[in-house]
Amino acid sequence: MSGVESGAVRVPGNDWTVLDGVRPEHPPFVSVVVVHYEQPGDLARTLGALARQTHPQDLLEVIVVDDGSASAPEVPPGVRLIRLPDRGFRAATARNRGAAVARGSVLCFLDADTAPEPSYVTELTRLPAVRDDAVTVGRRRHAAFSPPAVASPVELAGPAAELPEPAWLRDAYARSHDLLDADHRSYRYVISSVLACSRAFFAATGGFDESFDEYGGEDWEWAHRAFTRGAVLAHVPTAVAWHNGPDVSGRSDDPDELRRRMNRETLLLLNRIGVPGSVGRGLRSAAPDIVVTLPSGTPAATAVCADLILEALPTARVVVDDALAALFPGDDRVLGRSSATTSRADARVTVTTDTLFTVPRADRAAVCTALSRATDDVGTADLGWVELHDPAPAGPALIVSVAAARAEHRRERRPDAHEFTTERRPAALRALPPEPELAAHLGGWAD
The missing domain is CATH 3.90.550.10 (Spore Coat Polysaccharide Biosynthesis Protein SpsA; Chain A)
Structure with a gap:
């Protein structure tokens, strides 16, 4: 042709x-x-x-x-x-x-x-x-x-x-x-x-x-x-x-010198490319890989939802209201909206939801696995988005959207011809009330 x-x-x-x-x-x-x-x-x-x-x-x-x-x-x-x-x-x-x-x-x-x-x-x-x-x-x-x-x-x-x-x-x-x-x-x-x-x-x-x-x-x-x-x-x-x-x-005839040279390059990239396989299993990279944006909510509801997400995605950055970010000074993964612009721009995967959520205790491991797997899957082949949803919601539909940045960028350039697909997957998500019992969540006895 x-x-x-x-x-x-x-x-x-x-x-x-x-x-x-x-x-x-x-x-x-x-x-x-x-x-x-x-x-x-x-x-x-x-x-x-x-x-x-x-x-x-x-x-x-x-x-x-x-x-x-x-x-x-x-x-x-x-x-x-x-x-x-x-x-x-x-x-x-x-x-x-x-x-x-x-x-x-x-x-x-x-x-x-x-x-x-x-x-x-x-x-x-x-x-x-x-x-x-x-x-x-x-x-x-x-x-x-x-x-x-x-x-x-x-x-x-x-x-x-x-x-x-x-x-x-x-x-x-x-x-x-x-x-x-x-x-x-x-x-x-x-x-x-x-x-x-x-x-x-x-x-x-x-x-x-x-x-x-x-x-x-x-x-x-x-x-x-x-x-x-x-x-x-x-x-x-x-x-x-x-x-x-x-x-x-x-x-080079010196294998040690060659290894030193390659190690320097790897260390340079460790803080510039945050994807799995390019960063440590324990060490974190300065480069964002997954950025989760949460809607506005009360401090307690935000804390519960952020904790669930970081349990599932321990290397993620979680973006919240500026005032709420100040409540978590011990965890630099929680960012205020005004300071998170660069992180969102550089991330491989973005996660969004319109509703702060929790997960029943019995389903917590399964939902954490589902969320982690979704971040691994998007951006592979033609899968651009995964939507996690409760198949039997008690109230309004609650969706957690997991998006590959490459699909989002492609869609911006070609809104009607990006050719990435969306897949819906079930997950036991529950909308949080404005004031959940934070102590029960942290202590492990909340439903």
Whole structure:
């Protein structure tokens, strides 16, 4: 299928297979942002490879952002050069600077030491051109290029000097069917040196986090935010680029130094990505994962409901009226509304209810499990929302809504075509009276 305008085909969840064979009505204008630091030979190879792309050259803009090299790199006519002062490893800042001046509707991010094969741009930009929230990652292969080796076509020079691909990444793409089965941990398989997305979606994410000032992590943090904001993630194995040198695991002969380096990166991300599997089982992250917003109520009713929720979701943030938050100074998970804006914006899952509730003592474990399971399930495949409801309410219907942020963001962009589903599940929820017996709840003898 060809001649399709961006966003015309609906994508349930992350199912980019519905876009197989779909091509844009017209080839997109693509801006390639190349980050460079003291790699003149590699840069020449990569710029030469970009000059040989099958994508129309009049629809291809190349921007080199130099991250503080001692002298300016040489670039051919038509290539834009931006220079940054040397203030450490600032790949995130460099990519943002390049994106800020880009004119293309689609952005491609490359590193200077990663040279693309001729069809790379065409292959990697197809999905972002037909789906503006698609984020694609190419296949980064590895080679030991011998300088200068610039004149030799990379699709020939690469295989002739090939190094092993990292097994962990290759296996992850195989298990996830090229990220078709992406979940909240799939950010680990998005590599910024072979990345593409629409300029509009990149702007909507806020770009890369410029607080990263050492190697590693900035691409994973951005990919996490992109997925949370509804991105369609896809690995495109036909978009091949060759990295000069081995994967990071092969760049050091000292296993202890490599482990220290990886641990630094993991610790940096621990307080930026709060999802299960990225944070400790006991340690909490500064980054919110689940944010629960409660309606206004009395102090006692708010305390009972918040306690139930935090029993089920111990890492959640619970948002209450400002005055009530001050009643719980010993628990920083309880936030006032005026201080919780950032938490809600960054959460993977949000939970809301119009009514403060409790649960019969006999059903408490089951309801806690149901609430926890709902927060795990939303955002997976095409499930966007779970509504927990009492199947036999004594009064007005009481619903606790569990929402995946990626579904909410997708619905904001496409109110009638977000393609996420809602599932209703039973739970023994009971509306609280204005003044429940708080001591009975805390003591464990309340019904």
